[in-house]
Every structure is written in structure tokens, then in C-alpha cells.
Amino acid sequence: MKKYMMVVLSIAVLMFGLVGCSSNKANNESGKTEDTNNAGTNAGGSEEGTADVSKETRTVTDVKGTVEIPVNPQKIVDISGASDILSLLGYDVIGTANSDAYDYTKFPTYLDDVLGDSKILGYSMLAEMDVEAIIALEPDLIVISTVQEKMYDQLSKVAPVVMIELKQMDWKEDFMNVATIFGEEDKATAWIEDYLAKAEEVGKRLKETYGEETSYLSFLASGGSLFIFDSAGLGTIFYDDMGLAKPEGMPEQENVSLPVVTYEGLAQINSDYIFAIATDEDLATLKESSIWNGTEAVKEGNVIELPASPYFNQGYSPIGRLAFVEEVEGLLASTNE
Template sequence: MKKAFLSFMSFFVLVGLLVGCSKSPKEPDQQETVEMVTVTDVKGDVEIPKDPKRIVDISGASDILSLIGYEVIGTANSDGYDYTILPTYLEETLADAQILGYSMLAEMDVEAIMALNPDLIIISTVQEKMYDQLSKIAPVVMVEMKQVDWKEDFLHVAGVFGKEAEAQAWIDNYLAKAKEVGEQIKATYGADSTYLSFLASAGSLFIFDQAGLGSILYNDMGLLKPVGMPEQEDISLPVVSLDGLASIEADYIFAVGTDEDLKTLEESSIWKGTKAVKEGNVVILPASPYFNQGYSPIGRLAFVDEVQSLLAGMHE
């Protein structure tokens, strides 16, 4: 009996030790307190962690956030033609982030966002209807991505987090490099040469003027626009017909498009009759990733880095 009693007591001592070992090393009152700060977004003042560690961004600003010192664990900076993958120019920067959708969509999977256990969620005005629901998960910052002037969007997002100086420094360095590359292109292909970039997609031809690759060529690199260019008045890209495209007198063309649309274009006698095509001065680029690329600071830099090799490869 005595032996059985001792065995019984040993069992409870062992259980007690195991329970004690399973407790968290920190009691609730000893846990680290998260320091909060107040920032101002498009809705007003909001309290957020001073040093957020688990940021979910569905606004489309994940690339901007990375450039001002933040990492995201969830993103909607997916490819414009395949929402399940990252555009190639962001594969390295956002390699560890889970793709949650596409930034121009009004709604995302709330359960997927919740599963990431974020301490900060960033949305754009496009996703405003999700604000109240997401606010129950973590503090929410709402930004406005106008997609017209990339510098304005960059500085707006950076300003919310008090990182304007870092943003401006990156912009200045990028513009200095773009201008230098532009001067090198002028020296190689002629100071008076003109450049056109357009997107062939879903049977339509969209001209890049003040957005996308066009704004890189004209505004950042200082290259010349051709005669006959339609002007972009808002976020929408100007649309032209094949005849309208042929009437734009460009010396060099960057033709961006889907495989199907580019094939249709290349079979057109009107296209074949344009000056740049006849002289072999056309760079053919896939819609993915080049459609989105000009809307991302990192994408813009990637294009500036490769544009000379793209031009050099025209006649190979």
C-alpha cells in the first residue's frame, strides 16, 4: 500500500512540473508594452504601433513602404495580369510577403488578412468599404493612391509615417540616374529622336503619356515626344486606333502587349508601314510586367537600368 501511495504522489508531482514548464516565461503584467504613436491619414488621426512588425498592405504601396524602411507580410502589389504572382521587378523586395489580391480591387479576403495576425493594416481609398471590418483586426491606415503622379503618391504615403526626407532622397537619386541615362541615350540615338510607348491589350491601343513607361521616357529621362501624341488628361490612358497609332511620328517605339494582341498588331499592314517598324526601331515587351512597371518606383528604376540594353537589342 505504501508503495502504491508513493507512486500515486510521484504522478502528481510530475504533472505539476509539466504544467509549470508549459507556462509562458512572462506573466501578462510582465509582457512588453507596444508603444503607440498618432499619425494622420486621409480619414484623420489614428493610433498605430511606433515600430510595426507585422504590416499587411493592400493599398498598392508595398514597394513604397519597403523604400522608407518597412517590411510587409501581406501585399496586394500583384501582377496586373495575374493576381496570384508578383511582378518580376518586385519578386526580390516582396519575396516573403503573402499575396492577398490586387490593389485596384475594392475587396480582399478578410480571413486571409486576419490569419496573418497583423499589427498594422494599410488600405487605400479603393478599399474604404473594408475599413470598419479591418479595424476590428488591427489599426488601419488609409492612403490615397491617385496613380497619376508617382512622386505625389510616394510622398503622400511617406508623409503619413513621417518619412518624407527618406522618400525625397530616394526620388532625387532616382531622377538623377534617369536623367543621366536619358543623356546617354540622346548621345547614342540622337538628341532629336522621339520615343513612343503604348499598351496593346484586349483589342485596344493605350498610349503611355503622363503615366506608365511614357512618364519615365519624357519626364524622368528627358526624351522627346513624337508629333501627333494624344495628351493624357486623367488616370485613364488615351486610346487610339491603328490608324491613330500610325499617325504618331515616332523614331523609336516600345510596344507593350499580350501575346495575342501583339500578334494581331504585327500582322497589320498599317503597323508594318510605320516608320519605326520599317527601320527596325521597335522594342517588343510583354504586358506582364511592363504594364504595371511604370506605376512603381522600384519598377521605374528597373526600367531605367535596362532601357539601354533593350534599345541595343532592337537589331539583334
């Protein structure tokens, strides 16, 4: 389990290999339109004068090729990890794999209100899940990622399957990839722009309160290792979305995996404020370290301690990002209490 969590915690999100596109999906032999954006209605919509909209289909293009899906799917099962994105696009899911990375039986707290009525089927980074549990939900549409590619043929016998690719390096790209498949680019663009405006405003207030050049670091202590959030997760909320200063001495993130540092390497990152995200065990070990206790941020009382669940996942979810932006001012204020 520990070895597996190390893979998870290094954000080897699609470490099973990105699956090449193929075109062995259902072809449009019936003459239905292949225009994803103009065919049928979008999420939650209806067409006047249509006797049964739920039986109408439209053709969409995903990483496998083309597939016919319901115009207005009512019973979506998503095991790709995109349930939060689908909800923002106006779709409800009855089954999901957007569970907590540390406890697959529950949702991260920031998704409780959004997905609380959905059945948890596993964790989105797992290659296989319980097919019988999916069948029992009687879905009219199934969404998987390239991680679950080996389940494609089996699930295609249950309901139409849409396969998406989530790269986890650019959340906006992943958001728009899902939106494009479902013809909901306008909704996605509007949400992203609104979120970025809020994040920028919070960033401006933090600069006014703590200084223009004040730097911020976030890292995960888990499984005995220290993972630095730089070009993914919470790091991109600080540096890209809120425009805050990155500290000197940061290791460079070259791919989807988070950089791993030693305690000495962590001490070399000169940050004014530190968000230490950790399991209880790793936090206890951290606090026993003389190296950690000797860092300037610790001595100044400028450390915010946060639990690994849910904060590890949070920066990879659009809803999670918004929740963090909305609470970060309060978290920083707590260091002065």
C-alpha cells in the first residue's frame, strides 16, 4: 500500500501510459450528424415537440474516435475523475470515482455538496473498478479516462462510453478537453474566467496585506517523503492564479510528477510562508526535525499546517481550487492569532 501511495503522491496520474487514439468506436453508419456542438441539446436541456428526448442521440468525438451518446443523459457514471468538471458543465453523475486519495470510501470535503448523492465506485487513478457495481446503476452514459482503457470494451456493452484524457498538468486544458467533447466550451470558458478573476483579486489583497515580494511554498509530507507543489496542484494556485511570489531555491518540476526533496532540500527553499500539507504521522516526524524547526518560516510562526486529506487532491480539481482561494486569506490570518 505504501509503495502504491508513493506512486499516487508523486502525481503519476496517467503513469500507465497515455493511450494512443484509435478509431474503432461506433462509426456514424446511420447517417446521424457528427457535429458535437450542434447536434441535439446540451446538458439539462430539452427540445420542444420531441416525444422522448432521452432516446435521441448525438455523435461526439473523444480520444478513441466517435461515439453516439444520449442527447440529454440522465444517468451518467463517471470513473475518469472528471465528475467535478461535469457538474460545472451542468451534468449530474450517479456513480463516480472522485473519491479521496487517502480514503476511497469518502469524498474530499470540497466535493461533498456536489457529489454527495453519487455512489463511489473507486478512485480515479485506478485502472480497473467493479464492473458489476457500474452495471447495477443502469447508466445511460459512462465516462472513463485513458487510465481505465482496458475496461473500455467491457463497459461498452453496458452503455455508450466516452473516453477522455486528463493530463493533470494544466487544469484549464483538462477542463476544456472535457467541455469540448460535450459541446460546452462556453460554459467552461465562463467558469474559468470567473474563477481566475476571483483568484487574481484574492492575490492582490494578499500582496497588499503581506507585501508584494512575500513568497509562498506548499508541500506534501506523506509516506516519509516531501513533495513540492510547483507546476501542479496548490503551487499553481499560488503562482499562476493568484500571482504570488515563488520562493528561491525551488526544485524544477519537469513533468507530471511532483519534485521530491530531502529535509535539507526543503530548508534550502527560502519561503516567507509555508503551507505544510501532511498526514498525522508525517507531520509528527516533521516537527521532530531540527532542520525543519530551524527554518525561518517555522521560527517566525509563518507555517499553516493542513491535513493531507483533502488538501493533496484539492489543487487538481476546479471546485477544489475555488474552495482554496476562498479560504486562503483566513488560513494566513490564523498565523497572526
